Amino acid sequence: TGEARGYRRDLLTEDTPHDMKEFIFCSRCNGISRKPQFYNGKTFCRTCAAGANGTLDVRVEEFVTRLKCRCPLSTRGCGWLGELGRIEKHLTDCGKLRIECEMGCGGVLERCRRNNHQNICPKRVTKCDYCGQEVQASETNAHITLCQTHPDGEVTCPYKEMGCDVVGIKRKHLDAHLTENVLSHQNLLLREVNQLKLRSDGTTDKLQILQRRDVKMNKRIWTLVALVVMGVAILLSLTYTGWEEIHTVVQLNKHSIQSNEQSIQLN
Secondary structure, three states: OOOOOOEOHHHEOOOOOHHHHHHHEOOOOOOEOOOOEEEOOEEEOOOOOOOOOOEEOHHHHHHHHOOEEEOOOHHHOOOOEEEHHHHHHHHOOOOOOEEEOOOOOOOEEEHHHHHHHHOOOOOOEEEOOOOOOEEEHHHHHHHHHHOOOOOOOEEOOOOHHHOOOOOOEEHHHHHHHHHHOHHHHHHHHHHHHHHHHHHHHHHHHHHHHHHHHHHHHHHHHHHHHHHHHHHHHHHHHHHHHHHHHHHHHHHHHHHHHHHHHHHHHHO
């Protein structure tokens, strides 16, 4: 059906009285008039008569709405039959009407298949059975790879840092990998221990060298400290001696002044 113009004639399931054809069929779109308007002795759909000063014939409209018809989607398998006036209501529920996926995947499907599509839509939300996280169905594989508990998730061999080059191990296969490669993993571990020992020995040698250098440095420091202490002692000794000499001079001058005063008093 069209939203604006008349209904298709092939929807009618009964013959239209000959004397009514000129009243029910639109003179412009040639379909069954939707909201029939009369203008200049002709019938038009209300939309087709837009701009014209037509008049609505209620009796003709009532006659048109009672015409027996089939669903416009009968070619897709809809078996609905009813009055033309109820066809719009039927189309709001018709299972053969094509709609877009409500989840946003871009798919177009018949309304009657909506429930089935929701079970297979790539945009549907699912929950991981192992970690409980909600993910879109289209991202399930990516989630499995990163999931920390899913048995099909990829894990790294514990001996990778020591040289195990096996990649893409599924979590459920990790135990088997470790069991099958015990000898090779032990060799990798032994090599790592030897390398650590060599590095440890080298570190010990460097530490001993640093300790010997530390002993020499301590001796030099204590020698410098002794020299500084000795110098301070000398300075203090010189300073003390200087004050004694000044004190002696002051005392001598004091006695000389007292003797002069006594001589003046006697004279």
